[in-house]
Amino acid sequence: MAEPAPHGTPRRYRHGPCHCDLCRAAHAAAARQRRRDKAYGRYRPDVDAEPVRRHVRKLREAGLPLPQIAALADLNRSTVSTLLHGRPPQGVPPTRKMRAVNADKLLAIRAEQWIGAAS
Ligand SMILES: [Zn+2]
Incomplete structure (x- = not known):
């Protein structure tokens, strides 16, 4: 997979x-x-992924689909999916540390971006 x-x-x-x-x-x-x-x-060393995970969860709760979040952050879907869920088939736990640039990209996303795009 x-x-x-x-x-x-x-x-x-x-x-x-x-x-x-x-x-x-x-x-x-x-x-x-x-x-x-x-x-x-x-x-910039890798940063704690937990605050980023919380942010992405909020975006999901606001209705942003995961592929959309990945696209807005210009990241692979699997990067975002692993951040949230890990990769259970491979026994990989959710991300603990991530690249600072990737964290910035995800944290920069606002739920309004998606709502704006949909209207
Ligand atoms: Zn090679």
């Missing part, structure tokens, strides 16, 4: 795990970027 991340992504390198040329290059690029960000004081 859960599809592995595509080749050429740091995720696939870590969780595939796949160490093909594409995945190795992506992993190396991500490590370089992290070093650069740290050097410039822009590095």
Whole structure:
């Protein structure tokens, strides 16, 4: 059910795990970027997913469908689904830590965006 991340992504390198040329290059690029960000004081470690999960639950209660939430945040549907429910078939618990940028994107969504779009 859960599809592995595509080749050429740091995720696939870590969780595939796949160490093909594409995945190795992506992993190396991500490590370089992290070093650069740290050097410039822009590095943001992963954040607690709980407040984000609460926010997304409120959006759901306001009537936003999960695919719509994912689209508004420009995230994979599975990222949002895993945040809420984990991946029970794989025994994966709901997300505990998430990328700060992804948290920002989800927290920026307002229920009114959807109501506005529907009218
Ligand atoms: Zn690969």
